[in-house]
Amino acid sequence: RLVLADLSIGVFLWISISSITPIGLLISGYVSNNKYSFLGGLRAAAQSISYEIPLTLCVLSISLLSNSSSTVDI
Template sequence: MIFNTNFEEQILNLFDEFHFPKEFFSFIWIILSILTLILGVTIGVLVLVWLERKISAGIQQRIGPEYAGPLGIIQALADGTKLLLKEDIIPSRGDTWLFHIGPAIVVIPVFLSYLVIPFGHHIILTDLSIGVFFWIAICSIVPLGLLMAGYGSNNKYSFLGGLRAAAQSISYEIPLALCVLSISLRAIR
């Protein structure tokens, strides 16, 4: 922590020498902290996906992921490109509005949850004073989007799949919320 403070002071002195305002330094510091965190999480997820594919390919004796780039590194990029370029097929008797809004309701709360995550020392996008409760409430909206996406296709099997996904999501949320709330109650003095 001492190194971080000295490093921050050194950069602040450097900005002061070039006659930049302190607000500009604060803005740059916040952006760099957020980008570093997001880049670290993204690279971590890519490494975990790569390891999962390599291990499962070894167990199943598949050689496909070995040949997508050096050591199969480009396989995740190829899968992402394939998903982005897929055709969006809407069922003929499905509800178009629900079919499109369901996945958005699943993704938007995930991005909204970043509002209350502290990205560094005194670096938080929105200080609501109820950050944990806001996070739990926002993440609880996701099962509704799963249900809407399943129901919007007007297919009983898709609806059952949406019900199953929503039930699975809720079954993960309850223990997570209890753990987070117990820690937050312990932290309140």
């Protein structure tokens, strides 16, 4: 079994890293210096944020059912 590191907070680390994505979408839309790409970046960031909430609830419910926040134990 391939494990880089057995973190006890692996699920929370995964959630926090995946929530950085909308920042990159906003920056890429802003840097292009075009109003339509900026609006597209805002739309993509809003979709990413609205997708993260149900995904986080699902992952945390599985974590609660398994009584562990480690990705190896789940």
